[in-house]
Structure formats: structure tokens, C-alpha cells
Amino acid sequence: MDLLLKSLVGFVVGALIGMTGVGGGVLLLPILIFGLGVPPLRAVGSDAMFNFFTKIGASAVHLRKGTVRKQVVLALAAGSAPGSFIGVNFLMYLRNHYGDGVNHFITVAVGVLLVCIPTFLFFQKKIEDHAAAKPPTMKSFAWMTLIGLVAGFLVGITSVGSGSIVMMLLLLFYSFQPKVMVGTDIVHALVLTGVTSFLHFRMHNVDLHLVGALLIGSVPGGLLGSYLSTRVPVPWLRRILCAVLLATGARMLMA
Numbered sequence: 096m097d098l099l100l101k102s103l104v105g106f107v108v109g110a111l112i113g114m115t116g117v118g119g120g121v122l123l124l125p126i127l128i129f130g131l132g133v134p135p136l137r138a139v140g141s142d143a144m145f146n147f148f149t150k151i152g153a154s155a156v157h158l159r160k161g162t163v164r165k166q167v168v169l170a171l172a173a174g175s176a177p178g179s180f181i182g183v184n185f186l187m188y189l190r191n192h193y194g195d196g197v198n199h200f201i202t203v204a205v206g207v208l209l210v211c212i213p214t215f216l217f218f219q220k221k222i223e224d225h226a227a228a229k230p231p232t233m234k235s236f237a238w239m240t241l242i243g244l245v246a247g248f249l250v251g252i253t254s255v256g257s258g259s260i261v262m263m264l265l266l267l268f269y270s271f272q273p274k275v276m277v278g279t280d281i282v283h284a285l286v287l288t289g290v291t292s293f294l295h296f297r298m299h300n301v302d303l304h305l306v307g308a309l310l311i312g313s314v315p316g317g318l319l320g321s322y323l324s325t326r327v328p329v330p331w332l333r334r335i336l337c338a339v340l341l342a343t344g345a346r347m348l349m350a
Contacts, residue, residue, distance in 0.1 A: 098308050104131065105145075105312030112149075112313075113320020114332060121212055121255055122336075123309070124205060125343045133305065135201035136186065140300030143254040144292035145309050149317070150285040157278030164271060164279045168286065170236040171261060174243025175250070175287045182251020183294040201253065202347050208255045209344025213337035215263045239265070243283075250291050257284040257291075 108123045123145065127138040157163050189197040242264040250257045262280050271279070295301050 098311075101131065101305060101308035102312035105309035106316035106319075107312075108309070109149075109313030109316025110320035110323070111316075111336065113317040114323050114327060121209065121259060121340060124253070124255055125209065125340075125347070127305075128202070128205075128347075129343070133302070135198040135205070136190065136300055137302055139186075139201060139252070139254045140292065140295030140298070141302045141305050141309075143250070143288050143295055144301050144303075144306045145313070146254065146257060147285065147288040147292045148306070148310055149313060150281055150288060154282045154285040157281055160274075160278070162272075162274045162278035163282045164275060166236070167239060167265075167279050168283045170239040171243035171246070171283045172286045174240035174245075175247030175261075175283070176243075176290050178244040178247025178249075179251040179287060179291045180247075180294060182248040183291065183298065185248075186252055186300075187298055204249075205253045205255060206344045206347030208249065208253055208260075209340050209347065212256060212259050212263075213340040213344070215259065216333070216337050243287075247287060247291075250287055251294070254288075254291065257287045261287075 104123075104126055108126065111122055124138055124142045127133040127142060128135055133141065186197055186201070189200055193200075242261060246256060246260045246264065249255070249260060258280050261283060262276065265276070265280070292301065
């Protein structure tokens with residue numbers, strides 16, 4: 096029954112991702128914490144590993160299609176890998192010095208991101224429309240490394256935002272064609288969640304049985320969601336989902 100419930104959660108999350116494109120970390124983490132009662136620290140590590148595995152297929156497709164700016168991925172990863180290392184070790188510092196207080200810190204941090212990320216998603220289209228297509232320069236690549244550092248730290252402590260936060264910050268500098276922006280973002284998210292999940296695994300913050308059960312459900316869920324994406328009013332579903340995430344973030348901040 097436990098395996099069935101976790102697989103069902105993975106199925107629902109996979110279907111929602113397939114239909115709306117909203118990142119797995121944003122959707123799954125509050126379900127793990129509030130719905131399944133997983134301790135926040137273990138939920139973060141398990142969520143990061145789940146996100147890593149779910150991004151492998153999409154990353155391979157974008158790399159094969161040539162819709163990835165590898166220099167941008169490297170610039171982001173140069174900052175996000177050490178950022179994630181700092182974030183995970185910061186959590187371990189909090190756990191060693193404050194015990195279960197680390198779970199309250201994670202809950203607050205996730206709550207803040209669950210308020211910020213859906214707010215960005217509401218206005219993402221307008222931001223994309225106004226994003227200036229500027230050619231990359233050494234200065235912009237340096238800024239990307241800084242973006243990676245910030246995103247890596249946030250993903251290290253929450254597992255949330257490996258794609259959405261980077262996308263939001265990248266749009267502040269310049270935009271490529273949408274498919275290139277998405278492909279680049281996904282491949283970098285694969286690298287970042289891979290590093291983050293490995294670091295959490297080393298710290299014994301990953302429940303492999305939970306990750307496996309979620310993946311069992313998410314694969315068929317993702318296929319169903321992709322099929323339904325052309326048959327349901329996705330923009331409205333996306334708005335409703337963002338509103339739910341906002342409410343969840345507010346609840347976590349008041350917990």
C-alpha cells in the first residue's frame with residue numbers, strides 16, 4: 096500500500112509536469128512534506144534525486160536536437176556546483192548544531208520559494224516578450240556563473256528551482272530562441288540536480304525506496320500528461336496550479 100501511494104504521487108506529479116511544464120521540485124516537495132509526512136531534510140535530498148532522473152530523457156533529446164548552448168551550461172555549472180556544495184553543507188551545519196531546527200529552516204526557505212516561483216510563472220510570458228536578445232559576452236558569462244552560484248545554493252538547501260530560478264534570472268540578461276532557452280535550462284538542471292542529489296546521498300538524506308516508487312509512477316504519468324497537454328486548457332490549469340503553490344508557500348511560512 097505504501098509503494099502504491101508513493102507511486103500514485105509520482106504519477107500525479109508526472110502528469111502535471113507533462114501537462115503544464117511546471118518543474119518537478121516545485122510540485123513534489125510540498126506533497127512529500129505535507130502529504131506523505133517525509134521529514135523536510137530527507138524530502139529535499141530525495142526530491143533532488145527524483146528531479147535528476149526525470150531530466151535525463153529530456154536532456155538527451157535536446158542535446159541530440161542541438162537546442163543546448165553548452166557554453167551557457169558550463170558557465171552556469173561553474174557557479175551552481177560549488178553553490179550546491181555550500182548549500183548542502185550549510186544544511187549539515189544546521190543539523191549538527193540545531194538538530195531538528197534544520198527542518199524548520201527548510202520549511203521557511205521552501206515557503207519563500209513557493210511564493211516567489213509561481214509569482215514569476217504568472218508573469219513569465221510578459222518577461223519573455225520584453226527580454227532583449229543580446230549576444231553573449233565575457234561579462235554576461237561571468238554574470239551567469241553568479242546566477243549559477245545563487246541557484247545552486249538555493250537548490251542545495253531546498254531542491255526547488257533548478258530550472259525555474261535559472262530561467263527567471265537568465266531572462267534578465269538575454270534570451271535565445273525559446274527551444275534553445277528550454278534545452279539549455281534543462282541540461283543545466285540535470286547537472287545541478289545530479290551534483291545536489293549526490294551530495295545529499297553522501298549525507299544520507301536520500302530515501303532510495305521513495306525515489307524508486309515516485310519514478311515508477313512518474314514515467315506513465317508524464318506520458319499521459321504530455322498526451323493531455325493538447326486536449327486540456329493548459330493555461331488555466333497552470334494558473335490554478337500556481338495559485339495552489341502560492342497558498343502552499345504561504346502556509347509553510349506560517350507553520
